[in-house]
């Protein structure tokens with residue numbers, strides 16, 4: 054079996070992996086990116102719609118265009134890329150990590166490195182995860198699979214569509230399916246508010262007069278060989294109203310019911326995961342519970358904008374470079390997740406420098422107050438015109454806010 | 470009917486686990502045997518959706534044929550595995566009593582097991598139960614341990630049996646639904662729904678849920694096969710609640726109860742429920758029933774979490790009365806009935822093959838051993854089971870072993886191609902053969918790749934690719 058050695062290996066060549074590798078390269082570290090697909094870009098490649106890069110490039114790009122800009126930079130760098138190569142295992146041998154991959158052209162390949170950046174992205178939740186009963190016919194797809202079939206393979210999975218859930222991929226696919234001449238009959242969401250971005254509700258449903266049923270549970274899929282429809286029932290005051298259930302005939306169900314970080318490799322490497330995000334628990338340098346293994350992008354927590362992914366991944370790459378140079382955070386403060394927040398990533402800050410934190414709220418609210426308290430004293434507060442769970446929030450905290458932190462201080466973030 | 474149709478000594482109708490075992494058993498002799506199946510692939514009937522238990526020989530009284538065949542069948546599994554390379558382990562079975570008064574039923578099971586000759590069966594105290602299975606609820610009061618019980622991947626078992634039968638000369642015809650049959654004095658003329666015909670000296674009716682229809686069609690006995698549905702949940706292999714042994718509750722008179730099965734492939738199966746159904750094609754699941762499954766499972770192993778659920782499905786048990794009905798027909802000539810094969814049909818099936826062979830022999834079928842009979846099917850390497858160096862070597866010989874198609878279950882392109890080449894040309898067929906699409910993403914990532922491989926290998930168009938045969942087309946258009 055072949056063996057190679059680099060300073061760092063990046064697992065996954067989506068937006069996160071590419072950004073992390075470029076950061077490592079900018080610091081003069083030798084680095085390899087491994088991706089199982091034949092080209093770099095990850096999920097971006099199937100997102101042929103606009104809306105990427107507003108922060109990163111200050112213009113609106115399609116997913117493939119965004120990916121291409123990063124891929125071009127990789128091509129100009131010293132970064133080695135291994136495509137069509139699946140990482141099967143990450144092991145440790147003393148100070149070194151062993152990344153074992155397999156590809157049709159290289160066979161087994163073992164890469165040795167002192168740092169690893171995890172950037173494996175996420176996967177879609179499916180019918181089983183949300184336990185929709187009924188029959189098991191052809192015609193039930195996750196929205197991302199349908200997106201792949203339509204945008205890359207050039208096939209139409211079905212003609213009469215119901216979208217279950219209101220995540221962004223589902224909303225974007227509702228529009229895409231309408232454009233290619235299919236009829237989208239409804240989007241059905243169990244929560245009282247949509248789980249996708251506000252702009253997608255407008256541009257993908259309202260502009261196409263597709264009804265959105267909020268507070269409705271999809272109680273069953275019917276049809277023997279191919280989907281014939283779904284049964285839906287309203288939820289009123291928290292209780293399902295089965296007697297008010299109704300059927301929506303269709304031949305295709307697209308599920309857009311959430312994403313989960315892909316952490317099978319991380320688990321195999323003995324990395325501790327956060328049960329809320331499904332991603333690794335990381336310190337202020339985005340390092341996991343295994344020294345020298347970092348995580349960023351959707352494998353760490355599910356992001357809604359690629360620009361945030363790239364930003365976070367760049368930092369992960371720089372932190373990995375710091376680690377390679379022997380630098381460790383001097384002191385760290387744990388971040389407590391306070392009222393109305395679901396999670397904060399990373400869960401620690403380094404008071405001696407600027408820290409960028411990403412988080413999600415659990416509530417929908419106008420005129421919300423976003424606060425950071427150090428030992429119960431407010432050190433930062435930001436007003437937000439509107440917040441909702443589907444839109445990730447961010448906050449920067451640095452020496453200005455945290456200079457008085459003692460080793461046992463407590464930092465709490467909250468939404469009021 | 471067309472003249473010149475093919476002629477067989479025996480036609481077995483139905484390629485479930487019974488038909489497959491019968492056909493393979495007969496393939497040992499100098500006979501022309503055909504196995505006909507109405508679905509697009511074998512094992513698409515009752516035999517694909519069940520608990521996959523090789524039972525421990527303590528559930529049924531010896532007065533029943535099903536009980537005797539269960540015990541004989543169970544003993545044949547080790548040899549079959551060695552010959553046929555399908556996933557099977559004797560992991561042992563526990564019956565867990567959660568109340569003192571259930572212990573009386575457990576004692577009865579024990580006595581029955583001893584009577585049936587179940588090897589190593591033992592009564593267990595609470596401590597012994599928790600030692601054997603630490604994940605059990607601490608509320609367990611005692612129970613039964615049958616170390617000989619095991620688990621099998623039922624469809625893989627059927628696939629291997631059929632492959633072996635084919636290797637030894639059996640003709641398999643899928644998409645062949647028996648619709649007509651006429652006795653011509655010395656042989657049957659059989660016709661399929663789509664107008665194909667066959668001739669046969671003997672017909673074996675192993676049509677599962679539809680054995681009643683097949684019997685009627687051939688002028689055999691009048692009986693009704695009823696359906697009783699069982700719903701299941703499947704848990705991800707990452708679950709922390711996977712027991713090491715099969716865990717049964719104490720059974721009731723109606724069913725063996727809802728179990729927790731650590732499948733051979735590493736996932737966990739919960740279920741089945743038991744509800745009578747009129748419609749034998751009603752494989753739908755319902756929220757109520759599935760909730761029952763979860764609650765019952767948590768009663769036995771409290772750590773079971775619904776967040777580990779990756780899919781749900783249902784199977785339908787076929788039964789006539791209390792027992793199997795395996796006899797030479799008294800009404801129709803040249804017909805053997807293998808009907809009402811309820812649980813433990815899977816366990817009993819190898820013995821059913823033997824039993825039917827004996828019936829045919831007694832009825833006058835001449836059995837001459839075939840000199841070239843080869844009981845073995847070649848072992849297929851599976852990337853999932855290989856270490857880094859082995860995989861590296863394999864890729865050097867066949868690069869398609871380096872292409873991971875299904876990331877959740879680690880199935881490579883080479884394995885998918887092999888499945889298609891062996892005739893599994895539907896998405897479900899590929900799934901059951903390789904496990905691709907069976908893991909936690911349930912095909913979200915790999916379905917499009919599998920569709921492309923099927924098209925490439927078979928030359929089928931996009932509009933011919935189906936989930937499990939006609940009517941279940943996957944794609945509806947091209948851009």
Ligand SMILES: Cc1cc2nc3c(=O)[nH]c(=O)nc-3n(C[C@H](O)[C@H](O)[C@H](O)COP(=O)(O)OP(=O)(O)OC[C@H]3O[C@@H](n4cnc5c(N)ncnc54)[C@H](O)[C@@H]3O)c2cc1C
Nearest residue numbers: 065067068069088089095096104140173174350351358359
């Ligand atoms: C349908 C959809 C629509 C979106 N719309 C927008 C939008 O309009 N605007 C916007 O800004 N953002 C949008 N996003 C979000 C943004 O595009 C993603 O969050 C971002 O691209 C994720 O990048 P990533 O690198 O973390 O993950 P991915 O792009 O998923 O990359 C992960 C990579 O890792 C590889 N990999 C995983 N495991 C292994 C392994 N074991 N071995 C080798 N390789 C492996 C995968 O093949 C993949 O290439 C959208 C996302 C989706 C899914």
Ligand SMILES: Cc1cc2nc3c(=O)[nH]c(=O)nc-3n(C[C@H](O)[C@H](O)[C@H](O)COP(=O)(O)OP(=O)(O)OC[C@H]3O[C@@H](n4cnc5c(N)ncnc54)[C@H](O)[C@@H]3O)c2cc1C
Nearest residue numbers: 483485487507514515516522647677699786813814815816
């Ligand atoms: C929920 C459940 C759990 C079970 N658990 C266990 C267990 O743990 N252990 C155990 O030992 N047993 C178990 N069983 C029982 C076991 O699964 C069955 O006994 C066994 O699979 C029956 O096999 P079969 O070949 O008789 O039927 P099938 O597998 O149904 O095969 C019959 C075949 O005939 C075909 N057919 C029908 N009509 C025609 C026609 N006209 N022309 C051509 N082909 C036709 C059908 O398509 C089908 O493929 C369980 C059953 C169920 C439903």
